[in-house]
Each structure stands twice: as structure tokens, then as C-alpha cells.
Amino acid sequence: MSDSESRPVTGAVPVTGAVPVTGAVPVTGTAVGVLGARGRMGSTVCAAVEAAADLALVAALGTGDDRGALAAADVVVDFTTPDAVMDNLRWCVQAGKHVVVGTTGFDEPRLATLRGWLAAAPGVGVLVAPNFGVAAVLMMTFAARAARFFDSVEIIELHHPGKADAPSGTARRTAQLVAAARTTAGLPVAGPDATTAALDGARGARVDGVPVHAVRLAGLVAHQEVLLGGAGETLTLRHDSYDRTSFMPGVLLSVRKVGERPGLTVGLESLLDLD
Ligand SMILES: NC(=O)C1=CN([C@@H]2O[C@H](COP(=O)(O)OP(=O)(O)OC[C@H]3O[C@@H](n4cnc5c(N)ncnc54)[C@H](OP(=O)(O)O)[C@@H]3O)[C@@H](O)[C@H]2O)C=CC1
Numbered sequence: 001m002s003d004s005e006s007r008p009v010t011g012a013v014p015v016t017g018a019v020p021v022t023g024a025v026p027v028t029g030t031a032v033g034v035l036g037a038r039g040r041m042g043s044t045v046c047a048a049v050e051a052a053a054d055l056a057l058v059a060a061l062g063t064g065d066d067r068g069a070l071a072a073a074d075v076v077v078d079f080t081t082p083d084a085v086m087d088n089l090r091w092c093v094q095a096g097k098h099v100v101v102g103t104t105g106f107d108e109p110r111l112a113t114l115r116g117w118l119a120a121a122p123g124v125g126v127l128v129a130p131n132f133g134v135a136a137v138l139m140m141t142f143a144a145r146a147a148r149f150f151d152s153v154e155i156i157e158l159h160h161p162g163k164a165d166a167p168s169g170t171a172r173r174t175a176q177l178v179a180a181a182r183t184t185a186g187l188p189v190a191g192p193d194a195t196t197a198a199l200d201g202a203r204g205a206r207v208d209g210v211p212v213h214a215v216r217l218a219g220l221v222a223h224q225e226v227l228l229g230g231a232g233e234t235l236t237l238r239h240d241s242y243d244r245t246s247f248m249p250g251v252l253l254s255v256r257k258v259g260e261r262p263g264l265t266v267g268l269e270s271l272l273d274l275d
């Protein structure tokens, strides 16, 4: 679409502190629609898109709003719920929209379903990332690289009490990466553990064999520690998101790049040129 082409700007919700996006106005740059726009992340994304000179917010939708308002969007961003996201994705892919997905809850069966929809929509790109924080991605990458050098590894994720899912998508992904690295190195995934008596949950949940512990605490946003232990030493990798603006550079990078990547991309790391 040309820079100055006019297209309808629709949306059922006003975006925090912004003029309600209604009526036809000229749109400059990539047209972006946001699903989950009233939520913690969705509202932050709307503000970030509005502040970006090369992007235009053309639709900001919440629960029950008509997805037809996304007709003008080149790229749709989804920060909704694990229950809602697959239906949104099917709709968007069938409508030929590129999608950036931050919503959690993606396991291998969901990704396979998504690949199937994308196979029938050549040229459409979807990027799914459990965490758009650059530092969070580095923490996950470092954890995977370190995993083979230690006897034990456990993950503690800490989040605000409003979070619906546990453990976090980031912790699940970290555990998968760590488990794969240890398996490739010929190591047992789980470290030594002599526990024979424990209260339910005291040793956390196992994700691909890695113990994962979830904390929900007022005052927190999103945090994670990967604890690695060996003979007489430990390594702790810690990441902290103190504010949801921490996710915005990764979301905006993904919005700008997703159209160049037909098919499914998993993880922001694919865009970061990491070794
Ligand atoms: N990848 C990443 O970097 C990050 C991912 N997340 C993930 O993003 C998701 C959202 O988190 P958060 O913003 O904190 O959650 P919130 O509960 O604050 O927001 C979710 C929003 O989704 C809306 N919603 C639910 N169903 C639909 C639907 N069918 N269509 C449109 N909107 C819908 C809700 O709308 P309504 O209010 O109208 O009911 C709600 O406002 C979670 O899965 C979380 O784990 C969070 C932070 C970073």
C-alpha cells in the first residue's frame, strides 16, 4: 500500500489517552490492527504503534468486537488469551493478514495446526514469540548454551498476580531449550534429586523434565531466573521486565519484519541475528 493511500481507520475501543480511532483518515506506513487492545499488553502496543512514524493504528479491538474492522490492517498483533488466540489466528490467516502473536499457550499441536492454516495461505507470515523482550531472549539463549556445563538446572518465573497462565510461556520455552541442549549433549535433563517426600507442588512442575516454579506477587511485572548448579558453584541467569515498554522494541521489530517471512516463525531470536 502506498504511503499516502487513504483507508478506513476503525476500532471499537479508544486507545489509552488517544483519540478514538474512527472515521476515514489518510494512513501512512504499515497499517496495524491490535487484538486485545484493552489489555495490559494490547494497550501498550497500541500506544507504541501510534508513536511509531512508520506504523499506523487502524483497528483496536477487544472481546466481542467485530474482526471485520481488521480489513484495513496489513499486520495484526494479538495479545489476548490462550483460549481466544487460535480462533483469531485462523480468521487472520484466512483473511490474508500477517500476524504477530505474543499470547502464550502455544504447544507443538497448536503450532502444527497453525502451520496447516499457513500452508493454505501462501505469502502470509505469522510470528509467535513467548517473550518480546530482547534481554529475555538473550537470557533464554544463554541458558540453553550453559545447560550442558552443569549437573542441575531449575527455573523460577515470577509475575504479576493478574497473569492467567502458569508456568509462563517464557519459562516453558526456556525449559524446552535447556532440555534439548542437555539431551543433545547426552546428559540427563533432570539433575540429582534425593527427594522422597514432598508436598504436592513443592518441587514445581516439570516441563520437558526441567523443574519450573511459578511465583505470583503484587508489585512484579515479569521476571525469570534460570539456576544452574555444578560442583561447588552455581550460575544464576536473571531477567527482569520492570515495565511493559520492555516488550515494545521486539513487538515493533516483528511488525516491521513479519511480512517478509511467509509461513511460521517461532521466537524473536529469529530476527536478532544471534549466533
Ligand atoms: N510475548 C510477550 O512478550 C508477552 C506475552 N504476554 C502474554 O500476552 C497475553 C496477554 O497478556 P495481558 O495483556 O497481560 O493480559 P490482559 O488480560 O491484560 O489482556 C488480554 C486482553 O485480551 C482481550 N481478549 C480476550 N479475548 C479476546 C478476543 N477473542 N478478541 C479480542 N480481545 C480479546 C481481553 O479483552 P476484554 O478486556 O475486553 O475481555 C483482554 O483485554 C498473555 O497470554 C500473556 O502471557 C504478556 C506480556 C509479554
Ligand SMILES: O=C(O)C1=N[C@H](C(=O)O)C[C@H](O)C1
Binding pocket: 104, 130, 131, 132, 159, 163, 164, 167, 168, 169, 170, 171, 221, 222, 223
Ligand atoms: O503475562 C505476562 O505478563 C507475560 N507473559 C509472557 C510469558 O508468559 O512468558 C511473557 C512475559 O513473561 C510476561
